[in-house]
Amino acid sequence: MDQLLNDFSPGLFIIQTFLLLGLIFLMVKFAWKPIMSAIESREEGIKDALASAEEAKKEMQNITADSEKLLKEARAEREGMLKEAKDIKESMIAEAKEQAEAEGSKMIEKAKLTIEAEKKAALEDIKKQVATLSVAVAEKMLKEELADDKKQQKYIEDSLKDIQLN
Amino acid sequence: MTVPNLVGAGLIVIGAGIGLGKIGGSAMEGIARQPEATGKIQTAMIIIAALLEGLAFGALFLGK
Amino acid sequence: MRPAFTKYILVVLSVLATQFNFAKEKEEKHADDGGIVDSQEEISEYILHHIKDAHDFHLFSYTNGDGERKHIGFPLPVIVYTSEGLRAFMSSEFHHDDSGHHIVEADGVQLVKYHEKIYELNAGAHAVKFDHETHKPTNAASVLDLSITKSVFGILLVGVLMLLAFGGLAKQYKNDQIPTGFARFLEPLVIYVRDEIARPNIGEKKYKRFTGYLLTVFFFIWILNLFGLTPLGFNVTGQIAVTFCLALFTFLITQFSGTKDYWKHIFWMPGVHPVMKVILAPIEVLGMFTKPFALMVRLFANISAGHIVVMSLIAITFTLKASMGIVGSSLISIVLSFFITLIEVLVAFLQAYIFTMLSALFIGLAVEEHEH
Numbered sequence: 001m002d003q004l005l006n007d008f009s010p011g012l013f014i015i016q017t018f019l020l021l022g023l024i025f026l027m028v029k030f031a032w033k034p035i036m037s038a039i040e041s042r043e044e045g046i047k048d049a050l051a052s053a054e055e056a057k058k059e060m061q062n063i064t065a066d067s068e069k070l071l072k073e074a075r076a077e078r079e080g081m082l083k084e085a086k087d088i089k090e091s092m093i094a095e096a097k098e099q100a101e102a103e104g105s106k107m108i109e110k111a112k113l114t115i116e117a118e119k120k121a122a123l124e125d126i127k128k129q130v131a132t133l134s135v136a137v138a139e140k141m142l143k144e145e146l147a148d149d150k151k152q153q154k155y156i157e158d159s160l161k162d163i164q165l166n
Numbered sequence: 167m168t169v170p171n172l173v174g175a176g177l178i179v180i181g182a183g184i185g186l187g188k189i190g191g192s193a194m195e196g197i198a199r200q201p202e203a204t205g206k207i208q209t210a211m212i213i214i215a216a217l218l219e220g221l222a223f224g225a226l227f228l229g230k
Numbered sequence: 231m232r233p234a235f236t237k238y239i240l241v242v243l244s245v246l247a248t249q250f251n252f253a254k255e256k257e258e259k260h261a262d263d264g265g266i267v268d269s270q271e272e273i274s275e276y277i278l279h280h281i282k283d284a285h286d287f288h289l290f291s292y293t294n295g296d297g298e299r300k301h302i303g304f305p306l307p308v309i310v311y312t313s314e315g316l317r318a319f320m321s322s323e324f325h326h327d328d329s330g331h332h333i334v335e336a337d338g339v340q341l342v343k344y345h346e347k348i349y350e351l352n353a354g355a356h357a358v359k360f361d362h363e364t365h366k367p368t369n370a371a372s373v374l375d376l377s378i379t380k381s382v383f384g385i386l387l388v389g390v391l392m393l394l395a396f397g398g399l400a401k402q403y404k405n406d407q408i409p410t411g412f413a414r415f416l417e418p419l420v421i422y423v424r425d426e427i428a429r430p431n432i433g434e435k436k437y438k439r440f441t442g443y444l445l446t447v448f449f450f451i452w453i454l455n456l457f458g459l460t461p462l463g464f465n466v467t468g469q470i471a472v473t474f475c476l477a478l479f480t481f482l483i484t485q486f487s488g489t490k491d492y493w494k495h496i497f498w499m500p501g502v503h504p505v506m507k508v509i510l511a512p513i514e515v516l517g518m519f520t521k522p523f524a525l526m527v528r529l530f531a532n533i534s535a536g537h538i539v540v541m542s543l544i545a546i547t548f549t550l551k552a553s554m555g556i557v558g559s560s561l562i563s564i565v566l567s568f569f570i571t572l573i574e575v576l577v578a579f580l581q582a583y584i585f586t587m588l589s590a591l592f593i594g595l596a597v598e599e600h601e602h
Contacts (some may be wrong), residue, residue: 004470005281007470008470008471008474009283009347009375009471010374010375010471011374011375011376012283012375012378012379012381012382012469012471012472013471013472013474013475014374014376015376015382015385016381016382016385016471016472016475017475017478019382019385019386019389020385020446020450020475020476021477022389023389023392023393023446023450024443024446026389026393026441027392027393027396027442027445027446028442028446030393030396030397030400031392031393031396031397031399031400032396032420032441032442032445033400033442034400034401034403034442034448035399035400035403035417035420036424036438037398037415038400038403038407039420039421039424042407042408045407096317108557153456163270
């Protein structure tokens with residue numbers, strides 16, 4: 001302890017006190033303050049930049065999501081449109097088919113009717129012809145048959161017989 | 167320096183040596199157990215070692 | 231003796247390239263006492279002399295062809311406050327005398343220098359005499375020595391260097407956000423002190439007020455410690471007055487920034503029995519003073535001890551010369567002092583770190599606000 005006190009130089013202590021005070025003052029004023037504020041502002045800047053980058057990333061994600069949504073919607077719309085078109089086409093085809101069928105059946109019906117009518121007419125005609133023919137034949141035959149009286153008699157009798165039976 | 171002074175100084179050094187050894191040993195154990203805490207353990211070790219050293223130096227100079 | 235010494239000098243010169251520090255301090259050894267240092271007593275005396283402050287700046291000395299000692303260095307101004315008022319002159323007036331024999335007449339006061347302390351002689355005295363019991367001079371008075379000593383010179387040099395280096399760093403930020411060149415090396419150190427020392431120990435809220443002091447002290451101590459390892463031979467942080475001043479600053483800052491909680495914890499510790507409170511108060515008050523005292527002694531003792539160890543290892547060349555020969559003793563000395571110097575470089579940083587760290591810790595304890 002004695003040695004320690006003996007080594008202690010009051011003059012050096014006084015000078016050191018003033019020099020250290022001055023040094024702290026000067027360093028704070030000319031070095032530490034500007035350095036600290038520069039470093040802090042830089043750190044702040046880095047933080048801000050990181051935050052804004054993060055935000056930009058989020059926004060980007062939003063945009064991507066949006067566009068994806070839009071794309072999806074568009075796709076759905078297209079699909080819907082396609083489906084509608086297909087439906088329309090199908091319905092049109094079905095309708096046309098139905099119409100065609102109806103028309104066809106109508107025509108067939110008409111044709112049938114015509115054919116029936118024709119057939120009737122033809123049959124009528126044939127009947128007429130047959131009648132005429134049979135009348136003619138009958139005339140001839142009668143002429144032939146009824147040339148003699150005996151035969152004429154017999155025929156009348158037969159005919160009468162028949163009528164009676166009927 | 168008288169003989170009691172020297173003996174006293176020797177005792178101080180022995181004590182400080184044991185203390186520093188324990189601090190260092192424990193710190194090493196801690197680092198071995200948790201290598202990820204190396205920085206924190208080192209800082210704490212240096213602080214405690216410095217406090218012990220201050221005590222030892224203080225005692226040495228008071229006795230001188 | 232002389233041829234042997236010349237041979238030794240040759241050996242020293244041959245290792246100059248490998249260990250500059252070693253050779254330089256050796257030469258310095260011859261400087262301070264003026265004569266050649268060879269014996270064990272002279273070495274001890276030389277080392278003790280070296281760790282003291284000096285009034286002139288010696289680089290080295292040599293013996294010229296005529297057997298005359300030449301000293302290379304420059305004198306520093308001596309400013310003393312005597313009984314007759316302030317006196318100032320250059321230290322060269324003492325003609326390298328350190329034994330209290332060479333009297334300097336300065337406007338009616340007779341001043342002598344003895345072991346780097348300046349005394350004012352009483353009337354009629356021719357040389358300073360000491361009482362063997364108290365080590366106080368019997369025929370002279372102490373003076374207040376405000377000289378620009380080697381330590382003051384070192385402090386001024388470091389102050390200017392710090393202002394230039396960090397002022398330059400500060401100026402660089404004006405043009406660009408990212409510094410270039412040497413400043414690029416300084417910036418991480420500043421951030422290191424702020425983020426590893428100030429911020430965790432003082433706390434996020436209040437650390438900004440103290441970073442200026444902590445940064446100044448950290449770089450001041452570190453640079454001076456490193457200067458002490460150069461052949462310039464500064465031993466500023468090994469001066470008890472300097473470390474006392476540094477510790478006093480920490481002490482005053484701690485006390486003046488102490489919160490109500492801090493004082494409450496010292497005088498009336500909350501949460502313990504009233505009897506314990508009475509017992510704890512004096513212990514806590516004592517703790518207030520022992521903390522900075524330990525700071526002061528730690529730095530002083532570490533740096534002084536470092537210088538003593540390095541110089542003692544260098545002195546192995548002399549002390550083991552007889553038993554091992556010049557080559558052997560020099561080799562041992564070089565190897566040992568080289569590695570110890572490397573450790574001292576680490577210690578230089580560590581002591582600056584610890585001083586700043588503990589200062590921050592004490593300040594942090596004082597500004598902390600407890601929640602009970």
